Amino acid sequence: MEYFKGIGKIKYEGAQTDNPFAFRHYNPDEVVGGKKMKDHLRFAVAYWHTYQARGADPFGSGTAIRPWDGITDPMSLAKAKMEANFEFCEKLQVPFFCFHDRDITPEADTLAQTNKNLDEIVSFIKELMKTSEVRVLWGTANAFNNPRYVHGAATSCNADVFAFAAAQVKKAMEVTKELGGQNYVFWGGREGYETLLNTDLKLELDNFARFLHMAVDYAKEIGFTGQFLIEPKPKEPTKHQYDFDTATVIGFLKTYGLDKHFKMNIEANHATLAAHTFQHELAMARINGMFGSVDANQGDMLLGWDTDQFPTNIYDTTLAMYETLKAGGFTTGGLNFDSKVRRASFEPDDLFLAHIAGMDTFAWGLKIAHKMLSDGKLEDAVAKRYESYKSGIGADIVAGKADFKSLEKYALANDKIVNKSGRQELLENILNGYIYG
Numbered sequence: 343m344e345y346f347k348g349i350g351k352i353k354y355e356g357a358q359t360d361n362p363f364a365f366r367h368y369n370p371d372e373v374v375g376g377k378k379m380k381d382h383l384r385f386a387v388a389y390w391h392t393y394q395a396r397g398a399d400p401f402g403s404g405t406a407i408r409p410w411d412g413i414t415d416p417m418s419l420a421k422a423k424m425e426a427n428f429e430f431c432e433k434l435q436v437p438f439f440c441f442h443d444r445d446i447t448p449e450a451d452t453l454a455q456t457n458k459n460l461d462e463i464v465s466f467i468k469e470l471m472k473t474s475e476v477r478v479l480w481g482t483a484n485a486f487n488n489p490r491y492v493h494g495a496a497t498s499c500n501a502d503v504f505a506f507a508a509a510q511v512k513k514a515m516e517v518t519k520e521l522g523g524q525n526y527v528f529w530g531g532r533e534g535y536e537t538l539l540n541t542d543l544k545l546e547l548d549n550f551a552r553f554l555h556m557a558v559d560y561a562k563e564i565g566f567t568g569q570f571l572i573e574p575k576p577k578e579p580t581k582h583q584y585d586f587d588t589a590t591v592i593g594f595l596k597t598y599g600l601d602k603h604f605k606m607n608i609e610a611n612h613a614t615l616a617a618h619t620f621q622h623e624l625a626m627a628r629i630n631g632m633f634g635s636v637d638a639n640q641g642d643m644l645l646g647w648d649t650d651q652f653p654t655n656i657y658d659t660t661l662a663m664y665e666t667l668k669a670g671g672f673t674t675g676g677l678n679f680d681s682k683v684r685r686a687s688f689e690p691d692d693l694f695l696a697h698i699a700g701m702d703t704f705a706w707g708l709k710i711a712h713k714m715l716s717d718g719k720l721e722d723a724v725a726k727r728y729e730s731y732k733s734g735i736g737a738d739i740v741a742g743k744a745d746f747k748s749l750e751k752y753a754l755a756n757d758k759i760v761n762k763s764g765r766q767e768l769l770e771n772i773l774n775g776y777i778y779g
């Protein structure tokens with residue numbers, strides 16, 4: 343059955359088109375820098391926002407009108423949404439989707455029954471995959487929604503909850519493997535604290551690391567070769583989330599000997615909440631060899647929470663693709679739209695229009711970023727700024743040939759220092775030139 347009636351395959355028509363159901367920049371087979379756009383961007387639909395969210399907010403219930411409305415039996419509903427997902431991805435030319443275990447199968451009364459239901463949906467997905475090219479970018483476990491996770495999952499004060507979360511993640515990893523998922527994501531939903539007055543910080547962090555080590559061991563045991571990703575977020579739902587930002591997560595992973603097993607899943611809106619730019623988080627992952635995947639969205643600079651809006655800011659997507667290209671591009675990762683339509687954009691058409699907007703903005707950003715890197719003006723400016731490290735005393739510092747004594751000797755003979763302008767405004771104007779012409 344067709345769920346999104348009246349909407350055909352979304353095709354590239356070019357920047358001049360007036361057709362809102364067409365791409366203006368995303369041209370999947372167009373080659374940019376020796377690689378097709380579809381291979382650069384590796385778009386993915388987020389199951390939770392696109393099929394689960396109904397636009398509820400703290401002041402009102404959901405507003406969404408969806409083609410599966412009226413189906414009441416939970417398993418029939420889960421299957422209808424999955425069929426709709428394959429149709430949606432195919433029509434949009436999106437090659438991947440991402441899911442939490444509980445997005446694709448509702449939780450039953452017991453863990454055993456929930457797992458059984460999950461198996462039924464997994465078989466259903468595998469059937470759908472036989473006639474479709476749509477695949478799984480990543481899977482994850484929702485260990486934050488159910489009230490049992492009130493104090494967290496791996497960092498709960500209650501060992502029974504730790505055990506339950508382990509069982510849930512074990513199953514979610516098996517399911518992700520079974521579906522050929524290329525990555526498995528850990529987003530610490532409620533891994534954090536509200537107050538240190540009731541928190542054993544050391545035990546919680548140790549337990550979090552124990553949990554991740556168990557996941558690494560289990561992946562080895564079952565032969566899951568996908569990439570483990572960890573998704574930083576500084577706050578929300580807890581006041582302090584342990585995976586605060588990329589730098590914090592890298593420090594945590596290194597402290598506990600986990601760094602070889604993980605890369606980052608960077609979310610734009612989470613960067614904003616951490617008072618960083620999206621580019622900063624991507625750059626931090628890149629320079630540490632931990633650039634993995636991206637949750638593509640954007641926040642609102644006037645709001646302090648995770649609004650998960652579709653990315654339409656060309657400035658941000660350009661710099662994100664600039665970092666992505668500098669990182670060598672995606673390998674197992676991609677651009678997952680962890681984005682939801684606004685509450686007032688409640689029609690099924692809006693799901694398409696929103697994804698088209700996000701895909702076009704990233705495709706456009708890719709083209710601009712590629713041009714920036716091919717010209718090399720910004721790279722040249724950076725290289726020039728640090729040229730003092732290419733020869734003389736700077737080269738000695740970089741080569742490890744200098745120490746405090748030799749540097750003192752040098753400084754005593756060279757204390758009339760000359761600095762040069764950083765030319766920030768010039769560089770911002772050059773960037774504007776690339777983006778806006």
Ligand code: XUL
Nearest residue numbers: 482529573609637648680
């Ligand atoms: C929450 C968030 C999650 C993760 C997956 O802020 O970003 O949806 O992406 O659990």
Ligand code: CO
Nearest residue numbers: 573609637680
């Ligand atoms: Co996310």
